Amino acid sequence: KNSILYMEFTVNNILNESIDRAKIECNITRIEEGNEKIQPYCRGLFAVLECIIHATRVKKYFLEKNFNEAEKLMQLIFYYRDLIDRVAPETDYAKLVKTIIKDCEEWRSKASEGLC
Known part of the structure; x- marks a missing residue:
């Protein structure tokens, strides 16, 4: 059953x-x-999926040197990170969003230095 x-x-x-x-x-x-x-429903899954989707666009915008759009999406990713920290701290969701932010910051750094 x-x-x-x-x-x-x-x-x-x-x-x-x-x-x-x-x-x-x-x-x-x-x-x-x-x-x-x-x-039980956990908003962490939804939030990390949003971060993944936004991160794909962040990378694209940094590659195109479109810093304004990339930073807007970074702010959304930070918002979802904060949500995950509240509803699902110390979970795989939190670890994944930390990795996503690290990657985004790396792309930002490379784009700023002209390496992208």
Whole structure:
């Protein structure tokens, strides 16, 4: 049973039936725990994905010497880093965003020196 919870029930009465929906009165006959575990939603995953997407554009902008656009995206990456530090500190998400920032700062440095 690939589910969080398994529930059996019998139908007592069908109320307010229409083409689209019905209200059904039931009795629960059995409840059983499934084998799936509840995974709480973590905003860290979303935030690190945003950082990855922005970083690809940061690199492109630095290569093109478009510092204004690159810095705007860097600010967004810093925003998401701060979010990850709040909701998922000391996780793989935090480690990954740290690496992303390091890479972005390296690209910035190379672009400033004219090495890109």
